Amino acid sequence: MTQPTLFVEVHILQSLPPSNTNRDDSGTPKQALYGGARRARVSSQAWKRATRMEFAKAIEPADRATRTKRIAALLAERLTQPPAEGGTGLDTPQADRLATALLEPLGITKSSKKEEQSAYLLFFGKRQLDALVKSLNGRATELAALSDSDLKAEVAKLPVVATLSTGHPAEVALFGRMVADLPTLNVDAAVQVAHALSTHAVRTEFDYYTAVDDENTEDHGAGMIGTVEFNSSTLYRYATLGIHQLRDNLTSTDETRDTAVRFVDAFTRSMPTGHQNSFAHRTLPHLVLITLRTDQPVNLVSAYEEPVVGVSGLATESAVRLADELKNVAATWGATPASILAAYNIEADKLTEQLGPSMAFPDLLDSLGALIGQWLTDGHLTTAGA
Template sequence: MTKPSLFVEVHILQSLPPSNINRDDSGTPKQALYGGARRARVSSQAWKRATRIQFAQSEEPADRATRTKRIASLLAARLASPTDKGGAGLDGADADRLAAALLEPLGITKSSKKEEQSAYLLFFGKRQLDSLITLLDGRAGEFLALPEKELKEKVAGLDVISALSTGHPAEVALFGRMVADLPALNVDAAVQVAHALSTHAVRTEFDYYTAVDDENSEDNGAGMIGTVEFNSSTLYRYAVLGVHQLRENLSSDASTRTSAVRFIDAFARSMPTGHQNSFAHRTLPHLVLITVRTDQPVNLVSAFEEPIAGHAGLAAESAVRLADELTATGQTWGSDPDCKLATYALDADKLADAFGPSHAFPALLDEVDHLVGAWLADGQLPQTATEPDGAR
């Protein structure tokens, strides 16, 4: 019997000081018009990359993924490494030739501007390069002895596409891969990330700065003058993880369970790095709310369609508004989450009514691990998932 879908949603409220973490082509912090008010915006792409970088920090280097146009040079370098380290011990020219032949079935063409790069970015696991080398079965010299036409025919008999279509690292399984020219390499993403929006209206401000020339003793003028645009905001961030899709992309229940928990941890702790040296903007969330559903995901951004006025602090008012939206959505649509877990440091009785008690974040992750494990085991969610710490 096929298991039902399982969606683990992450709702975050997080305040940023003056910062410019995600700018447009003119250097202005990205914005969006929502509910008739100008909002601070951080693109989903920016926060997905920040999450992926955070996620990779706890991965072994060999188990990480990379997104690059340089797959040919990476594969050639692996072929040139010694055999006792998993390579083929080839010299540079032979490694380049064999790498090009192995990648030809993938339709990876050279960039018109840079010969050493492919025409598009490819997202893959570093261990998947080892799988390509394994296909040679120690016969690299035999392959290289063939003339070009016969080499291509020989490589065509290898299951090169399968080597990059199986054994995905967690990062590829989570964030997916799309290759328009070769759909067989596509991986459906298990994660969707919304553009982060401020819960209130924002106004762009300008930091006028000067830099002093330390070796200038002739006058008192600045060595450099400029401006940086910035804003400050309380953001609503939302992501949803389809555990059923993650399990399909990975090789085991254990890796699915671990990757689900680590994704939530990475998403909550991650931060885009734009202008970070100028603003030191790294903060942690006021609130992390996990809602678990088996029907469909529900983004609660409608809570902020009317912008928060901020009479008693933006974060506290935003949290109460989010609690109201969660309750109203359940009552109106009959679509309450199957489980709710929350971590928050805001003093509001109404939050406990809507979100349940606040768990320390490590305890929240333990609860997520428990409920995902239970669902993977028998397709059921544990009734204890929303109980406070120590209840189980």
């Protein structure tokens, strides 16, 4: 029997002033050709990290996830802490040796450049390291005294892989984890994020700047001269969250609902920080459209295959295009969302006709939580067509 699915899609229109939020290796704002026109682009990786950082603000530090090559050093640090603080009290050499032995079953190899680091980034929860220390059952001193061969044999009996395969924090449950050397540690991501694209064609510009030497009173020349590239854009941003996958990763119904709502909030409010001090480009969206589907996700970027030209303003025209595309996709393919929620600050009759009246964003989040909770409990949604 096919598992029931629920996808929460987030469609966002957001205008950025002059900015360089995500640049390539030459310092140029990232771009892409779409519909024969050059568009501003912000990579999915950049916005996923920004979302993860925003999401983590509401989480206690001990409950957060981290993505690092320094798992051995973090585990050794845990082992050296006093037992009253959750550690084992080992000295540093013993802790380093035991941490290395504990991580060996994970197939984690050392970096060729830095001996204290693993060869790849590992995404895990800080509580999972605590659980790994607890799995020693007070035997840390005993294990540290064993020979290398005996230590390896004893560690093989411990649930090291199982400990890091369960009890995932919300961040790992959302964004997933891929470990090529040990597939049993993999976590299927519940979230997919598209590259943000401008709804219109863009042109890169250059800011010529100078810096004054405050202590130089002998001449009026600049202490430094340079240029930075930038553009301005109205972006279409898209992400989809599989509630069924998130539930499988977290197991708890309440935690699944709360995590989903917090993800939508974090994705909406997040902003990549490239050249943030230079441009202060942090804005909030013009429109947030939430579509819930039980069949498959639908990215509506095709609304902008023909670039918006902005006769009545880029934001307004982009919003109307998005509403039209939602309606056309439903009419052509029968892909009508099970439910629609929208928050927007654009005056356009067509938006109200096709998306319904605008909701305050906090109310949108409350309504979304109620719909997700209904599906998790009853397995169905109250249908609201576009």
